[in-house]
Amino acid sequence: MVNVMSYNKVTDRLIKELEHIVGSENLTTKPEELYCYSFDGTIQHHIPEVVVRPKDTSQVSEIVKLANREKIPITPRGSGTGLSGATIPTFGGIVMDTTRMNQILDIDIENMIAIVEAGVICDGLNAELAKYGYCFPPDPGSSSICTIGGMVGTNAGGNKALKYGVTKDHVLWLEVVLPSGEIIKTGSHVLKSSSALDITRLMIGSEGVLGIVTKVGIKLTPLPKYTSTELFLFDAVAAAAKAVVKVRVAGIVPTMLEFMDLPTTEATFEYAGLEGYPEGYYLLLECDGFHQEAVESEFTKAVEFSMTEKPIYYEKAEDLKHRDKLLSARKSALPALSRLRPTTCIEDCTVLVTKLPEAAMKIEEIPSQLGVEGFGLGNFGHVGDGNMHPTFFFDERVDSQREAFYKALDILYKDIVIPLGGSITGEHGLGIVKTPYIGHELGSTVKIWYDIKKLLDPNLILNPGKGKGGPYPLVCE
Ligand SMILES: Cc1cc2nc3c(=O)[nH]c(=O)nc-3n(C[C@H](O)[C@H](O)[C@H](O)COP(=O)(O)OP(=O)(O)OC[C@H]3O[C@@H](n4cnc5c(N)ncnc54)[C@H](O)[C@@H]3O)c2cc1C
Numbered sequence: 001m002v003n004v005m006s007y008n009k010v011t012d013r014l015i016k017e018l019e020h021i022v023g024s025e026n027l028t029t030k031p032e033e034l035y036c037y038s039f040d041g042t043i044q045h046h047i048p049e050v051v052v053r054p055k056d057t058s059q060v061s062e063i064v065k066l067a068n069r070e071k072i073p074i075t076p077r078g079s080g081t082g083l084s085g086a087t088i089p090t091f092g093g094i095v096m097d098t099t100r101m102n103q104i105l106d107i108d109i110e111n112m113i114a115i116v117e118a119g120v121i122c123d124g125l126n127a128e129l130a131k132y133g134y135c136f137p138p139d140p141g142s143s144s145i146c147t148i149g150g151m152v153g154t155n156a157g158g159n160k161a162l163k164y165g166v167t168k169d170h171v172l173w174l175e176v177v178l179p180s181g182e183i184i185k186t187g188s189h190v191l192k193s194s195s196a197l198d199i200t201r202l203m204i205g206s207e208g209v210l211g212i213v214t215k216v217g218i219k220l221t222p223l224p225k226y227t228s229t230e231l232f233l234f235d236a237v238a239a240a241a242k243a244v245v246k247v248r249v250a251g252i253v254p255t256m257l258e259f260m261d262l263p264t265t266e267a268t269f270e271y272a273g274l275e276g277y278p279e280g281y282y283l284l285l286e287c288d289g290f291h292q293e294a295v296e297s298e299f300t301k302a303v304e305f306s307m308t309e310k311p312i313y314y315e316k317a318e319d320l321k322h323r324d325k326l327l328s329a330r331k332s333a334l335p336a337l338s339r340l341r342p343t344t345c346i347e348d349c350t351v352l353v354t355k356l357p358e359a360a361m362k363i364e365e366i367p368s369q370l371g372v373e374g375f376g377l378g379n380f381g382h383v384g385d386g387n388m389h390p391t392f393f394f395d396e397r398v399d400s401q402r403e404a405f406y407k408a409l410d411i412l413y414k415d416i417v418i419p420l421g422g423s424i425t426g427e428h429g430l431g432i433v434k435t436p437y438i439g440h441e442l443g444s445t446v447k448i449w450y451d452i453k454k455l456l457d458p459n460l461i462l463n464p465g466k467g468k469g470g471p472y473p474l475v476c477e
Contacts, residue, residue: 005460007091008071010049018052018094021062026053026100037077037095043345043396044085044432048075048095055100057175057183057214064212065181067094067461075463076208078119078150081142083346084431086154086207090465098149101214104128112191112220113172118149118213125218134220137164140427141331149213155205157427159330162384163255163288164221166427168204175215176203179457189217202452207429209469210456224288227255228299229317231326232306233280237261237364237379240281241357243309244383247285248353252302256286257384258330261364264337264378264391268329271336278313283383284330286323330380334391337378341393345405347433349417350387350426362416363390369411372404387426413437430467438467446470 019027028034028051039045054060067074073093080087089095101117104125108114109132116125122136122143129135139158140146146156152174157166164170173187176199186199203211234240244257260268260282269277285306287299307314317323329336338344351359360379367377374394381388392408394401413424414437424430424437438446450470453460463469 005464006071007073007093007464010072010093014066014070014072015050017066018050018063021059021066022052022054026055027051037080037097038088040080040085040087041083041346042085042088042431042433043343044088046088046090046092048089049092051095051097053097053100057177060096060177060212060214061181061183063094063096064177064179064461068179068181068459071459072461073464074461076149076153076212078147078153079121079142079145081146082150082154082431083348083428084154084425084433086429086431086463086466088432090432096212098147098212101149105215107132109134109220113189114218114220116148116216116218118147118152118216120148122146122148122151129220130223133223135223136170136218137221138167138170141334148216148218152204152213152216153206153208154427154429157382157387159256159258159382161382161387161427162257163253168201170219170221171200171204171216172219173217174200174203174213176211176213178211179459179462183214184211187217191219205429207431207466207468208463209453209466210462212462222290224255225290226292226295227286227288227320227323228295229284229286229323229326230299230303230306231313231315231317232283232285232311233265233278233313234283234309235280235312237281237360238357239309239311240283241360241383243283243306243311244356245353246305246308247302248384250301250305252287252298252305254285254298254302254384255288256284257382258282258284258327258380259383259388260330260333260380261360261378263376264333264380265329267336267340267378268332271332271339272325272329274325274329280312282329283311284326333378333380333389337391337393340378341374341376341395343396344391344393346389346391346428347409347412348387348389348425348428349412349422350385351417351420351422353384353386355420355422356383356386359416359420359422360388363388363412366390366408366411370404370407372400374398375401375404375408377408382426385426386422409433414440432466435467435471
């Protein structure tokens with residue numbers, strides 16, 4: 001028999017209790033403010049009943065205890081830049097905005113560890129670390145606004161993940177408020193430890209369904225001193241994808257291998273003011289390190305392998321300003337495509353690099369396969385590790401185009417990515433959008449997640465309705 005979980009509504013009495021915890025100035029029920037918390041970077045939306053902005057762990061714990069006691073859903077939210085619907089308060093209730101918890105608590109250079117609150121902004125942390133010659137390498141396109149808590153929530157990656165890894169590779173431990181309100185620390189405060197079951201890794205990428213992260217212990221990485229960057233333009237998606245495979249097979253691990261297809265290159269070059277280039281598929285190659293000769297030797301080898309795919313154009317960055325200009329096009333992929341049509345939906349998938357040429361060609365054919373006027377695609381991504389972001393642009397108000405979008409998702413995930421042995425998300429998470437497809441990728445393994453969820457959160461109050469917490473029947477009374 002299936003248990004139907006139901007939720008209660010936020011009452012005036014509850015609002016008073018919440019005000020008592022955070023102060024009335026850090027709570028809102030104003031419709032125009034609630035609206036701002038009803039969406040993320042997807043076309044999904046749902047209005048919460050109340051938004052609270054705690055300032056520390058004990059306030060978070062008090063709020064969660066209250067929500068658990070009253071069976072009110074609670075959705076943790078950083079800056080809301082997520083791209084899978086994971087911050088949408090699908091069942092109303094409380095949205096917890098963590099951005100007031102924004103203190104860098106410690107930078108311990110000798111031990112190469114920093115401790116930050118969950119609401120610290122990624123670029124803000126890196127600006128502080130750069131003063132000491134260190135960094136927190138994950139570099140999502142949203143780094144100027146996204147929070148470290150949100151990066152932990154999605155296990156964010158970005159441009160440099162190929163060489164430096166993703167968020168989970170740089171987090172040592174977490175302070176987490178469990179759905180009961182209990183505050184735990186998930187691991188040891190040292191660079192190496194084998195003393196515990198890895199709750200840290202369980203929490204990272206869990207999209208706020210298992211606990212609310214309040215503090216993060218970060219392992220620091222020295223900032224590389226030298227970079228070499230080259231732009232290539234190819235005349236076909238297959239040539240660009242094959243160049244990536246050749247560089248990887250040669251045993252080279254560049255810092256970046258960033259790709260954009262033809263429509264995306266055109267839109268971003270215009271957006272970023274890069275003029276006079278031939279039409280082509282963009283591939284940006286970058287190597288970095290601490291010794292100039294070593295960087296140049298690896299870079300030269302990578303360029304040679306890329307050249308065998310006969311790019312129609314190539315250009316080496318002469319200095320950092322030039323490099324930033326070439327990279328600015330790639331960094332503006334999403335905003336540039338967003339200017340083409342009223343609706344832009346970015347997707348996220350990963351295939352083995354050897355499958356890249358086939359996957360990229362099949363993805364490119366999706367719009368012509370659907371044949372719907374006004375429905376288009378731009379594809380780009382961190383292709384060095386097989387991660388692509390097919391982005392559909394259309395007008396969601398037009399029935400045929402909206403229907404085409406959902407068909408395109410089925411084609412992308414069920415007909416292309418999963419049969420090629422890929423993953424339906426490389427870095428954005430499942431949220432609401434990917435939940436229908438996860439069973440196709442991982443089969444019965446997902447049942448184990450739901451057992452873990454029920455163990456930690458028997459009332460299913462934390463971020464309900466999101467894939468990693470389980471597709472339970474949930475209703476709001
Ligand atoms: C222009 C643009 C470019 C992007 N580029 C990249 C990219 O290159 N790589 C990449 O990986 N992503 C990228 N993203 C996606 C997104 O920015 C990242 O996932 C980011 O880490 C989310 O941070 P946030 O603070 O906005 O989190 P939110 O969107 O607010 O939350 C994301 C998830 O984490 C949970 N969460 C937030 N805070 C906490 C907390 N304290 N405790 C527990 N759970 C929490 C939320 O419930 C939600 O499930 C991009 C987004 C945009 C808009």
